[in-house]
Amino acid sequence: MDEMDAIIGEFLVESYENLDQLDLDLVKLEQNPKETSILASIFRTIHTIKGTCGFLGFSKLESIAHVGENLLSKLRDGELTLNPTSTSALLAMVDAIRQILDCLENERNEGNVDYSKLVETLTRLQNGESVEVSEIDPAAAKTASTETVAEETPEPVAEETPEPVAEETPAVAEEPEVAEVVAEATPEPVSEDDDSTVEVEQRGKDRREGDPVKEAEHLAQHGERREESQRRQSEPQKSGGGVADTSIRVDVSLLDTLMNLVGELVLARNQILQYAPESRDSNFQTTTQHLNLVTSELQESVMKTRMQPIGNIWSKYPRIVRDLSISCGKKVRLEMQGKETELDKTLIEAIKDPLTHIVRNSVDHGIESAEVRAERGKPEEGVLLLRAFHEGGQVNIEIIDDGGGINPDKIKEKALSKGLITKEQAARMSNREFVNLIFAPGFSTAEKITNVSGRGVGMDVVRTNIEKIGGTVDIQSVYGKGTTLKVKIPLTLAIIPALTVATGGGRYAIPQVNLLELVRLDGAQAATKIEKIQDTPVYRLRGRLLPLVYLHKELGVEKVDKTDVINIVVLQADDRHFGLVVEAINDTEEIVVKPLGQQVKNISAYSGATIMGDGNVALILDVMGLAHKARVISQTQAKMRSETHGDGASKEGDRQTLLIIGLGGQRMAIPLSKVARLEEFNRKNIEHSGDQEVVQYRGEIMPLIYVGSLLGTSSGEAESREELHAVVYTRNNKSVALVVDQICDIVEENIKVKKSGSRHGVMGTIVVQNQVTDMLDIEKVILSVDPTFFNEEVAGLLEGN
Amino acid sequence: MADATQFCTFYLNKHFFGIEVEKVQEVFRYQEMTPIPLAPPTIKGLINLRGQIITAIDLRKRLQMPDRPDGELPMNVVIRTPGGAVSLLVDEIGDVLEMSLDDYEPPPDTIEGIARDLVRGVYKLEGTLLLILDTTKTIDFGEPVNA
Structure with missing residues (x-):
């Protein structure tokens, strides 16, 4: 019953709040009987309580709220005017509700107090009958209640009050164990409430016969109320579905304030962390550590509250793409990956427009019309792929189309004619750089200006906006094949x-x-x-x-x-x-x-x-x-290029990240994916195990392999130096250190093995940064030194075979 | 006293200045500040005011007065502006004075230099004049600072 307890707890908290407001409102209303907005607010509050307790199976509470609501609705409709008697009666009702709530909180049932008199009074008031003030004295009700509780008299519910819920679950009145009742009542909460609503409508009809206009109004109101009560139900139901906490709406400005405060806390924490090492008080040190942890967690949690999935802004793209492709006479299919990727709300807002612009551009300029596509041997339907993912503390968003791509020559021509670059510059530029010129201010290659894009503002604005939030945008395009735009933005700014x-x-x-x-x-x-x-x-x-x-x-x-x-x-x-x-x-x-x-x-x-x-x-x-x-x-x-100098070459081959090492004046490449770590060892730390030189490394014994002498390219440099540069290769928890002369660089390259390996230990020869570089066959090198290195791995996998 | 206004007063190079008291957030003693390279000389630096970073403007420089003698530390008058709080560095803080509109006069046309733009009006006191600063103009350097 824990879930139910949670729901009831929520209901109690909410109702107490509402009741406090109700007290204030009722008093205010008495001073200002004409103020319909207050009346409406009271009405809503009571209605809310009624709806929720109907759902939770608190029939007694519901019956009281129900008559109260009827009275209020008449007051609201102007059929009755508020007088001190009715105010007192309503206040008595508020007290009674509060009493039941207290009971619910403490004893988990509605208590045994007889409220029939109150209900009767309210009903009579609602029917316009006069009521003696003494009958509705709230204080009297209270005394009565304490008495009855003491006597523990089981209470029949007032007969004249229509009690749909009570009728269906008569156990409520007598049954002291509410928990059970609730269990019975919850399986069909909706139908119960529906019944009660229907009942209300019927009652309304009964009372208002002969007044069709009022009746219609009344029905309309009830229609509204029914919606409201259904909405009410859906909330606790959701929470009953397993998640104990429900979501709440919070003003973004409040989150901003919270974020600022956490920022302050982080600063204070940093300050304390700075002083902590100076202190000798170990208590202070531990407390500081704790503060450090809690602050970090708090910071993370607060950040999370501001995170929103990128799908929120993507959700309108299908429509945009559809409309746009129809107006351009193209067929475009939009695919999205990583909708759930989250980023800070302010960032979401900031990238909304640039992203939309890119998407529009891709449809308008990128993807060709169906006929052109057919001519080029592509499927008629173009694909626009949106992809978002987290990488290295940043959010990556890629907009990929399989359209016509960008013609670097056209860009060059245009850039020259617009004076954006000089001829000398153009001569030095790679295709990639030409393509990136579309971000230059005042650039547009569209031959005809459409209403969508192509006015020469746009991509530069896109870039400015993305850079404003600390992001970067990069474009890669293969003429005829398609264009990929990569946007990288930080997770958060604060x-x-x-x-x-x-x-x-x-x-x-x-x-x-x-x-x-x-x-x-x-x-x-x-x-x-x-x-x-x-x-x-x-x-x-x-x-x-x-x-x-x-x-x-x-x-x-x-x-x-x-x-x-x-x-x-x-x-x-x-x-x-x-x-x-x-x-x-x-x-x-x-x-x-x-x-x-x-x-x-x-x-x-x-x-x-x-x-x-x-x-x-x-x-x-x-x-x-x-x-x-x-x-x-x-x-x-x-410019120092981090990618290939070759221009068109980047179209083919796999893009791989390579580690470049130096061996006796030669350059060799190792795929970075095969490298576990790069280490430096001092010669002093080298020990021997038989003929093999080894070092102790992370709690294991790691053999050293001098790649240079093995391949016969050694200059003897690696063997004689004090500091050894090593590439650590790890497989199946076993490591081996490949000693090299030099660690030169890490490059991202399109691998196209130009020549297959002829020498021992060389997989092939490639061109990296315009230099011929041998690709090291790392596995073969290891095998030649330790033929069992991989055997054992296999053996290990086969469990000692 | 409907036409009376309260002013927070301070001294700058022996001149007596005032700012409407409701525009002043707080006043505090000299505090260490971080200079901003490339910023115009009028901007003395950034101050950490309880976790808020505010810009400090040297009012002497702003009003084209001679520099403060060495060893004399300025005081901060923090004013609220639409763009956040800004600190004005002054020589010394005076009292909060309540001035009657009867003593008010617009600045005479013969005032020279930048003061002509920045002084909004003058209150005549016994023996001295209270110059009222136009805070909006004081913190607005017109052309964006180009670095």
Whole structure:
């Protein structure tokens, strides 16, 4: 009966609230008898109680509420006017209801008090008969009730009151165990209530015979009420279905306030965390830990309250796509995946328009008409796929169509004719870059402007709007095959992880989303590794040039730190990478983003401010803004591509992420999926097991394999160095470390094995970053050293065979 | 006293200024602030006011007065604005004065410099004048700050 208890509990809480309001309302009404809105509110309250207790099987309560309601309805309709007698009677009714509720709460039944007199009084009042004041004195009712309770007299329900529910379940009056009654009554709550409603209607008819207009009105009201009571029922029923708590409507502004407060709490927590290690009080330390945990959980829960499935905005797309495809004379099927992917409500609002625009664009420009599709050998019906999923703390939304794709040449032509790019720039640009030009302001390739899209505003606005909320948008298109738009947005805006750095005596926060890696150069390295092209400093990061931006120069502050250590924060802005040189790198912290005042809002280098653990304010760097300011982004030649240089080649082959290693001056590639970890070992830690060099690694003994000497490409470098770079390969809880000369890079490439392997341990040869690279056959290499490595795996799987 | 208004008063370079008391959220002593590189010099920095981040505007700079002598710490007068609270840095805080409209005069046309735009009116006191700041104009720097 726990579920029932929960429902009754809810009913009690709600009813108490309503009754308190009722008391106030009734008194107010007495002072202002003409105020129909108060009367209507009272009527609704009583009606609600009646409906719910009818459903719960509290017949006595219902009978009282029922007559009260009848009286109120007459008052409301103006058939009767409120006089002190009826007010007292209604107040007595409120008291009686409260009494029963008390009884329900304490004893789980409606109690044995006889309310027939009250019911009679109310009925007489409703019929316009006069009633002696003494009869309805609420105080008298109370005394009577205490007496009767003491005597424990079983109570027949007043005869003249129509009692549909009581008639059906006569046990209620006599049965002290309400729990059982409820159990009996609940299986058919709806029918019960329906009966009672019908009954009410009949009664209404009886009383109002000869007044057809009133009758119609009355019926109309009852129709309304029936709806209301059904709605009432559906709520507790839902909760009875297994979930103990029901949902409630909450004002979004309240959630915002809550979020802000949690933000404050996070700040306070950060502050305390900073002091905790200094304290020797172990109690304080444990409490701090606890506070830390609770705060994190609270933060998560509050965030969840603001989360909404993306399906909420997608739900209107089928209609949009349908209308649009009909007006364009196309056949488009809309598919959606990951509707349930959740993100913050403010973000949902923010991406609504950009997404709609993209969808419209895809239907209008992307997908071809049925005839064209047929000509091109595609199915007549185009497919527009919307996909949403979480990845790396971000929400990814992809809009994929199998339409005509974007013709890079056309874009080039257009961009040149509009003067968006110069010929020199065009010569250097890849197809991918051309395609991304559609995001440039003032660009539109539509040959004819439709009413849907193609006015040259649009994609740049889409991009701006998405970037405004810290997101990115990327487009990939294969001419003739289709277009994929990838939108990445953060889960939430309010609290984000960030790296804090220091420069010129100030502290700045860099959102983790933009962060790729950290590079530290000290001593001789610092002096030599930074090279200059004209006056632009660059750093060779794993063989590729990384443009450097000095934060203190960009911000125009004096450098404080005079040491020669150089800290480079490698950042990503758009698909370009650049290194931000800062004086010190502090820590990562959850920060609460606060907006800047209007006087400083326009400084593009900052996206907001936050309060640090020590209570001071730190500015949050806007990486995009900084990149623009330092002109990292606008210079196409400064772009460091994270993808292939080859243009059309990216159409074929599987896209794979590869780890590039150096072996005796050669580059080799290993699929990243086969790499468990990258480790560095000190030679000191190497031990021997027979002939095999091993290290202790995470509680097991891991053999070392010198890939270089094995393949005969060794320069002897790996064997002699103090620090060993190793690629850890793990299979079936067994690990092996492949020692290499160098860990060069991780790249995402379209793998197209150009030449199959001829040498031992080489799977094949591919072209990565325009360089011929051998693909390491990692399994073969391991086998050649430890022929049992995989055998045992099989044996293990076959349970010791 | 229907035409009387209360003003929160303060001193700036020995001048006596006032802001309608209902526009003032609070007044507090000097607090550490975080400077904002690239911001115009008028903006002194950001202050953490009980978890709220507010911008501090140096009123001396705003009114094109000479800088505060070294070692003298400014006080904060936090005013409410439609864009959130803003702190005005002043030399010293005065009393809250109730002024009668009888003593009011619009600023004389001969006032020079930026004060002409920012001073909304003058109340004549014994021995001194109370200059009423137009807070909306004071915190509005017109052209967006370009960095």
